[in-house]
Amino acid sequence: MGGMDWRPYIDAHAADWVAVRHELHRIPEIRFEEHQTSARIQAFLQDRGIPLTAGHARGTGVAAEIPGQGPGRLLLRADIDALEIEEQTGLPYASTRPGLMHACGHDGHTACLLGAAQTLWEHRDQIPVSVRCIFQPGEEEAAGGRLIVEEGLLDDVDACFALHGWPSLPTGDIQIGGGPVMASADFFHIEIHGKGGHAADPGACVDPVLAAAHLITALQSLASRELSPWESGVVSVTRMEGGTTSNIIPDCAVVEGTVRALDPAVRDRLLASIERVAKGQAETFRAKAKVVFGTNGYPPTINDHAASAYAARIGEGVFGAEHVHGLDHPYMTAEDFSYYLQRRPGTFAFLGVAPGPGEPYPGLHTPRYDFSDASLPGAVHYFCSLVSNWSSGALENSKA
Numbered sequence: 414m415g416g417m418d419w420r421p422y423i424d425a426h427a428a429d430w431v432a433v434r435h436e437l438h439r440i441p442e443i444r445f446e447e448h449q450t451s452a453r454i455q456a457f458l459q460d461r462g463i464p465l466t467a468g469h470a471r472g473t474g475v476a477a478e479i480p481g482q483g484p485g486r487l488l489l490r491a492d493i494d495a496l497e498i499e500e501q502t503g504l505p506y507a508s509t510r511p512g513l514m515h516a517c518g519h520d521g522h523t524a525c526l527l528g529a530a531q532t533l534w535e536h537r538d539q540i541p542v543s544v545r546c547i548f549q550p551g552e553e554e555a556a557g558g559r560l561i562v563e564e565g566l567l568d569d570v571d572a573c574f575a576l577h578g579w580p581s582l583p584t585g586d587i588q589i590g591g592g593p594v595m596a597s598a599d600f601f602h603i604e605i606h607g608k609g610g611h612a613a614d615p616g617a618c619v620d621p622v623l624a625a626a627h628l629i630t631a632l633q634s635l636a637s638r639e640l641s642p643w644e645s646g647v648v649s650v651t652r653m654e655g656g657t658t659s660n661i662i663p664d665c666a667v668v669e670g671t672v673r674a675l676d677p678a679v680r681d682r683l684l685a686s687i688e689r690v691a692k693g694q695a696e697t698f699r700a701k702a703k704v705v706f707g708t709n710g711y712p713p714t715i716n717d718h719a720a721s722a723y724a725a726r727i728g729e730g731v732f733g734a735e736h737v738h739g740l741d742h743p744y745m746t747a748e749d750f751s752y753y754l755q756r757r758p759g760t761f762a763f764l765g766v767a768p769g770p771g772e773p774y775p776g777l778h779t780p781r782y783d784f785s786d787a788s789l790p791g792a793v794h795y796f797c798s799l800v801s802n803w804s805s806g807a808l809e810n811s812k813a
């Protein structure tokens with residue numbers, strides 16, 4: 414079974430899957446509002462007779478269930494949501510919805526997984542393990558992945574795999590690495606409460622603007638002074654607000670920003686430090702700080718080493734050994750597949766979408782980004798080969 418040649422089937426059907434991607438690209442929907450997208454995914458699966466359950470993760474999530482010949486189950490995941498960006502690609506299948514577009518290529522991830530679901534279903538009498546294909550809503554800032562995990566959809570799977578189109582890699586290449594590959598992401602909102610009054614009479618006031626200015630500077634010391642040189646963390650202050658005019662000291666000032674880390678313990682330390690520094694700085698200037706963290710912080714994405722070694726070996730068979738790369742360094746962006754990887758071993762891979770090596774390609778979350786149709790067949794092939802080569806000892810055998 415492991416030696417199955419998926420290529421002829423994929424080549425014969427890739428145009429259909431590209432057409433579905435273009436359909437999805439036209440109808441971008443944001444977090445938990447992916448109703449039409451979800452309906453299209455369900456129709457695709459139902460047309461082919463693939464068993465599914467719907468209504469996951471607040472309603473728009475879909476799970477296709479493909480029975481295999483042996484014990485065990487693998488989970489493959491695609492994210493389905495779009496972003497609040499006005500598309501500028503000029504493509505014939507560009508977004509028909511003002512202010513919304515698939516600027517992170519989730520239409521491509523969805524089409525790749527639909528192609529894999531069809532291919533695996535059509536060959537279900539030849540695959541060694543059952544497969545659950547998760548079409549997940551709310552990846553962007555909404556932690557839809559956490560809901561999938563909380564629903565128990567990871568509980569009966571042996572390993573989980575996902576990929577993301579990556580503009581810095583050429584089509585035909587893939588990056589797969591063990592350990593942390595993407596950072597945690599948390600967001601803080603700090604209110605500094607003082608006592609407003611006339612700007613000519615500061616002694617009668619408690620100035621929150623001065624406290625905020627010192628706080629912004631003090632927060633720069635966290636990454637530089639509280640982490641070891643071998644630990645990675647980012648604290649960026651991205652927004653400040655306070656006051657209404659030049660001759661009034663306001664009651665309140667606001668400081669917001671984000672925190673990134675590659676290690677859960679470093680993440681916890683940075684979050685605790687932000688709280689401590691905010692309160693301490695406010696107190697220094699007789700003010701009070703209220704610190705609120707966003708509820709949808711993502712943990713770091715940490716790939717299992719054995720699952721990544723297995724996936725890299727599969728990738729070599731699909732893309733060629735010279736086209737499978739490790740990571741030079743983790744990325745400081747974030748991804749809610751991290752929740753899946755907290756629950757089960759697996760790997761999150763980076764799929765090339767640029768036309769050639771070193772060729773520029775629009776970045777993710779920009780108005781000109783588009784997933785590459787040329788990279789779709791390779792992604793389907795990768796997903797299918799992860800399944801067809803699987804055995805119950807695959808992770809044991811892949812340990813270095």
Ligand code: NI
Pocket residue numbers: 517518519552577
């Ligand atoms: Ni994305």
